[in-house]
Amino acid sequence: MSRKPDFKYILSQIHGAENLLNCYACGTCTAGCPVRALDERYNPRKIIRMVILGRTEILAGDEIWLCTSCYTCQERCPQDVKITDLIVALRNLAVAEGHLPPGIAMQSKFVAEFGRLYELSDFDNKKREKLGLPVLQISFKEVAQVFPEHSKSKDKETEK
Ligand code: SF4
Numbered sequence: 001m002s003r004k005p006d007f008k009y010i011l012s013q014i015h016g017a018e019n020l021l022n023c024y025a026c027g028t029c030t031a032g033c034p035v036r037a038l039d040e041r042y043n044p045r046k047i048i049r050m051v052i053l054g055r056t057e058i059l060a061g062d063e064i065w066l067c068t069s070c071y072t073c074q075e076r077c078p079q080d081v082k083i084t085d086l087i088v089a090l091r092n093l094a095v096a097e098g099h100l101p102p103g104i105a106m107q108s109k110f111v112a113e114f115g116r117l118y119e120l121s122d123f124d125n126k127k128r129e130k131l132g133l134p135v136l137q138i139s140f141k142e143v144a145q146v147f148p149e150h151s152k153s154k155d156k157e158t159e160k
Pocket residue numbers: 022023024025026027028029030044045048076077078079080081083
């Protein structure tokens with residue numbers, strides 16, 4: 001178990017996580033969380049306690065990726081802890097440390113390449129036409145421009 005006592009101070013400098021230290025562990029966030037309602041292992045209060053206790057292993061785990069960003073917890077927190085924004089800050093730190101779950105990495109790749117979360121092909125469009133549905137644009141090059149790292153790797157592939 002890794003402990004980093006200043007973890008909470010580092011995070012509270014990040015936009016959205018400023019009020020982290022206001023948490024008095026009331027559990028309102030967990031009580032209203034729809035993900036928690038489906039899976040008792042998920043617990044936003046626990047995520048905050050882990051941060052306060054300097055438990056940096058939270059960055060390598062699955063929990064921070066289960067949040068749906070519904071903002072229920074953030075709206076209800078009596079201490080104005082921006083829980084959803086804090087989880088986004090944790091995700092950003094996790095990615096910076098190389099902890100990107102394979103499923104999320106794949107989704108990012110699809111969004112960068114196709115402008116959507118899944119690949120659409122000519123085959124799909126033919127099926128749509130048969131059903132009387134409009135043909136959809138297959139990819140959006142403009143979207144790739146907001147993924148500079150992805151564009152660089154595509155350029156390298158093209159140079160080969
Ligand atoms: S609702 Fe707010 S104060 Fe209560 S446990 Fe969650 S983050 Fe802490």
